[in-house]
Amino acid sequence: MKKIFNGLFYGLKFLLLVAAFGLTLFILIRMNMRLNKDITSIISEFVPFAILLILFFVNILFKQKNISKNLFYNLTCCLVLSTIIVVALRSLLDTNMVLNEKYGYGVDFNFFDNFIAYIKIMLYGLSIANIFFMFREKEEEKVIVNKKPKKLKKA
Amino acid sequence: MKKILLEYASMLAFTITGLVFGLSFFLLFINFYHMEELAETVDIASYNDTNKASVENKINQIKNNISVYEQSNYQGSLNIYGLNTVKSRLENCVEIIESDDMMNYFDLDQIGINDSYNFTLDFRNKILNDCLVMQVTSMINTDTVESLPNFNLIKPYIQIDLDNLLNSYNYVQNNIENSDHYYFTTETNKTNFFDLVEDSYTETMNNYQSTLDLLVEISNWYRYTVIGG
Numbered sequence: 001m002k003k004i005f006n007g008l009f010y011g012l013k014f015l016l017l018v019a020a021f022g023l024t025l026f027i028l029i030r031m032n033m034r035l036n037k038d039i040t041s042i043i044s045e046f047v048p049f050a051i052l053l054i055l056f057f058v059n060i061l062f063k064q065k066n067i068s069k070n071l072f073y074n075l076t077c078c079l080v081l082s083t084i085i086v087v088a089l090r091s092l093l094d095t096n097m098v099l100n101e102k103y104g105y106g107v108d109f110n111f112f113d114n115f116i117a118y119i120k121i122m123l124y125g126l127s128i129a130n131i132f133f134m135f136r137e138k139e140e141e142k143v144i145v146n147k148k149p150k151k152l153k154k155a
Numbered sequence: 156m157k158k159i160l161l162e163y164a165s166m167l168a169f170t171i172t173g174l175v176f177g178l179s180f181f182l183l184f185i186n187f188y189h190m191e192e193l194a195e196t197v198d199i200a201s202y203n204d205t206n207k208a209s210v211e212n213k214i215n216q217i218k219n220n221i222s223v224y225e226q227s228n229y230q231g232s233l234n235i236y237g238l239n240t241v242k243s244r245l246e247n248c249v250e251i252i253e254s255d256d257m258m259n260y261f262d263l264d265q266i267g268i269n270d271s272y273n274f275t276l277d278f279r280n281k282i283l284n285d286c287l288v289m290q291v292t293s294m295i296n297t298d299t300v301e302s303l304p305n306f307n308l309i310k311p312y313i314q315i316d317l318d319n320l321l322n323s324y325n326y327v328q329n330n331i332e333n334s335d336h337y338y339f340t341t342e343t344n345k346t347n348f349f350d351l352v353e354d355s356y357t358e359t360m361n362n363y364q365s366t367l368d369l370l371v372e373i374s375n376w377y378r379y380t381v382i383g384g
Contacts, residue, residue, distance in 0.1 A: 072169070083183040090186065097335045098195035098272045111335045118182055125175035132168030135161055149363040 002071060007026035008026065009074035014056065016081035021049045024119070031109050048123035055130045066133050073126075073133060080122045087115045193268050193334065197353040200264040206360055209260040213367040214249055219372035221245050224381045233317050233380065237299035238325050244294040248370055251383040257281060271355040272331045278359050279324045282366055287317055291373070302330040304383065316369045327355045 027041045035152040059067045067073060095101060100108040221242050226235055251257070260274050294300055295313055334351055 022321050056248060072176075073172050076172050077177070079183065080175060080179040083179045083186070086183060086186050090190060094193070096268055098269060098331055099270055099335045102272075102332075108335055111210075114336055115182075118178065122179055125171050125178075128170040131169070132164045132346045135164040147364065 006074060007061055009071065009078050010068060011150050012097045013077040013081060014073055016078055016085065017049070017053060017056070020081045020088070021046070021053075023085060023092075024049070027088055027091060027109075027112050030105070031112075034105060034109070045120075048120055048127065051127045052123055052130070055127055058134075059130070064134060067130060070133060073129065075089040076129075077140060080126060083122070084115075084119055087112065119143055161196065164248055167355075192351070195352050196265045196267050197356070198265055198314075199353075199356065200303070202357075202360075203261050203263060208260075208365065210252070210261070210367060213364075213371050214252060216371050217245060217249055217329055217367075217374040220371075220378040223378050227269050229381075231381070234299050237297070237301075237303045238381060240294060240297055240300050241303070241373070244290040245370065245377070247290050251281050252367070254281070265357055266352060268331065268334065268352050269336065271352050271359070272328075274356060275328050275331065275359045277364055282363060283321055283324065286370075287320060287366065291370075292317060296382055309372070313373065314370065316365070320362060320366055320369070321369045324359065327358050331355055335341070342382075356369065 028045055032039055032042055058064075068090070088126065090097075091100075091108040092106070094108070094111075097108045097111060099110050100106075224238050224242055225240060228233060229238070256277060260270075260277075262271060266274075290312070295306075295310055300306060301310075331351065
C-alpha cells in the first residue's frame with residue numbers, strides 16, 4: 001500500500017510541477033503586461049521552480065532512493081504544488097472576488113500577489129530538504145548469498 | 156563524526172519538510188474556507204420587503220410635500236426662484252431613487268458578495284453623488300434658497316447629515332475590496348463583528364434610509380414654508 005501511494009505521489013509531483021509552473025508563468029506575464037514591465041523582471045520568481053526541477057532530475061539520474069522512496073517528502077511536494085495550483089486557479093476563475101470583477105483583467109492580481117512570498121518559501125524549503133535528504137546514510141544492502149547445495153558424494 | 160552529521164542532515168531535512176507541509180496544508184485549507192466564505196449567499200427577502208415599503212412610503216411623503224407648491228397657482232410672497240429650485244432638486248432626487256437601477260435591489264431574494272458591493276457602489280454613485288452632492292449640496296448653497304424662511308435654522312443640520320452620509324460608504328466599500336486578500340478570521344469574529352455579505356448590505360441600506368430621512372425632513376420644511384408663506 002505504501003509503495004503504491006509513494007509511486008503515485010512520485011509521478012504526480014512532476015505533473016503538478018509543470019502545471020504550477022505554467023499557471024504561475026501565465027499570471028505573472030499577464031501582470032507584467034498590465035504594468036508594461038520588462039519580462040526579465042519576473043525571472044527571479046521562477047528560480048525556485050527551476051531549482052526544484054533540476055533537483056528532481058538529479059534524483060532520477062542518480063537513482064536516489066532516499067528521496068524516491070520517501071513518502072512524506074513526495075506527499076509534501078504534491079501538497080505544495082496543489083496549493084499553488086488552487087491559488088492560481090482561484091485568481092483566474094473565482095468570480096466572487098470583487099476586484100477580479102471590478103477591474104475586469106480576468107486575473108485577480110491582488111490575490112495572487114499575496115501568495116508569491118509563500119510560493120517562494122515553500123519551494124525553497126522543498127529544495128533545501130531535497131539536498132539534505134541526498135546526504136542520508138546509505139542503508140547497507142544485505143547481500144543474500146545463495147549457497148549452492150553441495151553435491152552429495154557418492155559413497 | 157560522519158554518521159552524526161548525516162543524522163543531523165536527515166533530521167533537518169525532515170524538519171524542513173514538516174514545516175513546509177504544515178504551511179502548505181494551512182494555506183490550502185484556508186483557501187477553501189475563504190472560497191466558501193466569499194461564495195456565501197444571504198436570504199434577504201423579508202428584509203427587502205420591509206425596506207421597500209419604507210422607501211415607497213418616504214418617496215410618497217416627499218412627493219406629497221413638494222406637491223403643495225405650483226408656480227402657476229402660487230399666491231404667496233416668498234421668492235419663487237427659491238421655491239422652484241428646492242422643488243426641482245427634490246424631484247430630481249426622487250427620480251434617481253425611483254430609477255430601476257436602485258429599485259431592482261429591492262427585488263432580490265438572495266444576495267452574494269458582488270451584490271453587496273454593487274449596491275454600495277450604486278449607492279455612492281447615484282444616491283450620494285448624483286442626489287446629495289449634485290442636487291442637495293448645490294441647493295443649500297443657493298442664495299435664493301437661503302432667503303427662504305427658517306432655512307438658516309435647518310441648514311446646519313442638513314450640513315452635518317450630508318457630511319456623515321458622504322463618508323458613510325468608505326468603510327463598507329474598502330472592507331469588501333479587501334476581502335480578496337487573505338484574512339485570518341474566526342467563526343466568533345465573523346458572528347460578532349462583521350459578516351461581509353449581510354452586514355455590508357445592511358449598513359448600506361441603513362445609510363440609504365438615512366438619506367431618504369434627510370430628504371423627507373427637507374421636504375417637510377419646504378411644505379410648511381410654502382403653506383406659511
